Amino acid sequence: MTIRAASLFVALLLGVLGLPAAAAAQAPSAADIARGKYVFGATGGCGCHTVPKHPVNAGGRKYDGPYGTVYSTNITPDRETGIGGWTDEQLITAIRLGRRPNGERLVPVHPYTVFNGMAEEDVKALVVFLRTVPAVKRANLAKKLSVPMFESVFLPTWLAAFAPRETPPTAVPTSGTARGEYLVRAVAHCGECHTPRTMTMATDNSRFLAGSPKGPEDSEVPNITPDKTTGLQWSEEEIADYLGSGNKPDGDVAGGLMGEVIEGTLAGYKDMTKADRLAIARYLKTIPPIKNKIGK
């Protein structure tokens, strides 16, 4: 082969292998990453995937339920033990539809029926951000299910018959009550903790955000509907400030799981803009008041 032929060959080879690979691996822009981080914060920092004070997103947090025990999974970009080897599509399917690349169904502790209500653009941004978080090698712990045929029979039936599923908007609502509703119902998944559950453990959306004496991790979760005697009486400003700082109007601070989602991990509710926190507050004033006394 002459030198010219050889260099032509190399050029062709690069053309075939190099260029498409470079295009596929195009680095996300700083703006894409920032947008993804914003969505991540608005979910509360995906905190269920972080054991407090342990590496972010590395999983291992324990969740006991009526079906058995599951541990949150490693969603860092580690190729072996995390999501590093998954395609964007596979990640989006897991976030929204609760299916892992191998077809396995996720236990709905991961709120996929709710995250299904996230707009395409926001889920994509979230995926971009998840890939930028430091990779951690930490093998997932096996779930221990106590319900027979949980994945093959019980879960699909439950999903079809009982679990309310949010529908994604065609575009991300950017302002007003629609923005607040979108954040509350989908991204920030407030109802996963604040909405009481029926006997089947599905959220009872006829009592949306009416609180629960025994919510996730056995915490007492307040009624945040605008009911005059048992609900949330705070002004829009006060609600927005609470979501941004954890400070209650009476001088107390948010504790437990609420403290966690406000603080978040790499970002949390506190990193939402004031406009978004106010949109949430305004939306909360529009939902039906439900009488449900929680606590003393």
Ligand code: HEC
């Ligand atoms: C992971 C579970 C969880 C999620 C998600 C969650 N909350 Fe909470 N929330 C709680 C708990 C638990 C408390 C009680 C905190 C305490 O005792 O300090 C609380 C308290 C509150 C309070 C204070 C009410 C009062 O009367 O003291 C408000 C307001 C509130 N949450 C609003 C929201 C909104 C709005 C969202 C969604 C943007 C949300 N929460 C998402 C668990 C959660």
